[in-house]
Amino acid sequence: MFAPEEFISTLTELGITHVVWIPDTTLGQWDEALRTAPEIELVQVCREGEAWALAAGLYLGGAKPIVVIQCTGLFESGDSLRNIVHDYRLPIYALIGYRSFLNAASLPGDTCLKFTEPVLDAWALDTVFLKDESMKPQFAEHYRKCTEQQIPGICLMAEGAA
Amino acid sequence: MSTPQAMPLAEALAVIHQYRADAVVITTMGAAREWQTLEPHSKDLVYMPSSMGQGPPLGLGIAIAQPDQRVIVVNGDGCTLMNLGCLVTLAAQAPKNFTLVVVDNGVYEVTGGQATIGHPTKRADGQPLNLADLARAAGFIEVYEFDDAESFRFEHETLHEPGPVCIVLKTTHQTEDISARSPGPPTERIQALRAALQS
Numbered sequence: 280m281f282a283p284e285e286f287i288s289t290l291t292e293l294g295i296t297h298v299v300w301i302p303d304t305t306l307g308q309w310d311e312a313l314r315t316a317p318e319i320e321l322v323q324v325c326r327e328g329e330a331w332a333l334a335a336g337l338y339l340g341g342a343k344p345i346v347v348i349q350c351t352g353l354f355e356s357g358d359s360l361r362n363i364v365h366d367y368r369l370p371i372y373a374l375i376g377y378r379s380f381l382n383a384a385s386l387p388g389d390t391c392l393k394f395t396e397p398v399l400d401a402w403a404l405d406t407v408f409l410k411d412e413s414m415k416p417q418f419a420e421h422y423r424k425c426t427e428q429q430i431p432g433i434c435l436m437a438e439g440a441a
Numbered sequence: 442m443s444t445p446q447a448m449p450l451a452e453a454l455a456v457i458h459q460y461r462a463d464a465v466v467i468t469t470m471g472a473a474r475e476w477q478t479l480e481p482h483s484k485d486l487v488y489m490p491s492s493m494g495q496g497p498p499l500g501l502g503i504a505i506a507q508p509d510q511r512v513i514v515v516n517g518d519g520c521t522l523m524n525l526g527c528l529v530t531l532a533a534q535a536p537k538n539f540t541l542v543v544v545d546n547g548v549y550e551v552t553g554g555q556a557t558i559g560h561p562t563k564r565a566d567g568q569p570l571n572l573a574d575l576a577r578a579a580g581f582i583e584v585y586e587f588d589d590a591e592s593f594r595f596e597h598e599t600l601h602e603p604g605p606v607c608i609v610l611k612t613t614h615q616t617e618d619i620s621a622r623s624p625g626p627p628t629e630r631i632q633a634l635r636a637a638l639q640s
Binding site: 304320324325326329330331333336342358361362363367368385 | 493495496499505524530590631
């Protein structure tokens with residue numbers, strides 16, 4: 280959806296200092312651009328639960344992080360998310376890739392399509408859903424809104440084949 | 442077979458408390474409970490309620506954001522087992538201002554002392570899991586092990602060596618007054634820490 284340079288320029292305009300992530304097929308296309316972006320530090324973790332806590336630590340230390348993970352990582356990291364954004368009410372923002380939404384051909388029957396949106400609803404987070412290219416500007420708008428209100432937020436981004 | 446030597450948790454924490462200097466100290470589970478008996482500091486985070494295993498990445502984030510600020514995370518062995526990947530993340534990031542202390546008693550103390558999967562009774566070879574070797578294998582260069590408080594006190598400067606540092610402390614486990622507890626509302630405490638880090 281976002282070309283690498285477009286994603287970097289958006290993050291830079293938003294003042295984001297750190298991307299805490301685990302790449303998937305779609306998100307991974309930003310890898311080189313993120314690693315070489317002069318104003319952004321890429322922090323890779325082993326499992327997505329780490330990402331929420333690490334981003335929280337960055338926020339406490341004065342940085343402006345964003346978590347970038349796939350929806351499967353959202354499922355895995357529920358307890359960490361619960362702790363950081365509900366127990367401690369830290370305004371951490373995440374961009375979450377929605378596997379198979381645009382194309383389930385490589386993973387027919389992928390239950391990400393069944394569970395991603397209900398799980399996000401269950402976590403009661405302010406969410407914007409980018410279903411197609413025309414909705415891309417809503418990412419920056421939503422990030423700014425969540426930052427102004429000091430609340431956690433999610434940008435759910437439709438992905439194609441796994 | 443002789444009983445392995447180990448130190449009381451309270452004695453181990455007393456050494457960290459005495460020699461922390463201006464470090465952020467994040468404590469988890471049993472260590473979090475006992476830390477509350479010591480004089481508080483504006484850069485304490487008693488990480489309760491917690492997401493088990495997420496204390497080290499929380500501290501790592503602070504260490505990355507503030508490279509001149511020492512961060513000490515006191516994690517249990519059970520917490521460490523819940524997120525072994527964090528050892529790899531820590532070693533990859535290699536923050537010079539980060540110290541991971543693992544208090545290793547072999548059990549989930551706050552839930553009643555059930556053996557962890559790293560306890561000798563749960564392992565095919567009958568040997569305790571060697572967390573220091575795991576840290577080395579993950580890429581930590583500075584790894585220390587202590588099984589008595591006096592040795593740890595004598596080598597207290599390890600807490601502030603260029604990191605990432607991993608210190609494994611063999612501790613005994615308590616059987617009374619063991620429940621996890623929080624010192625107060627988490628939102629107020631985390632904002633107090635944030636304010637201390639920004640000042």
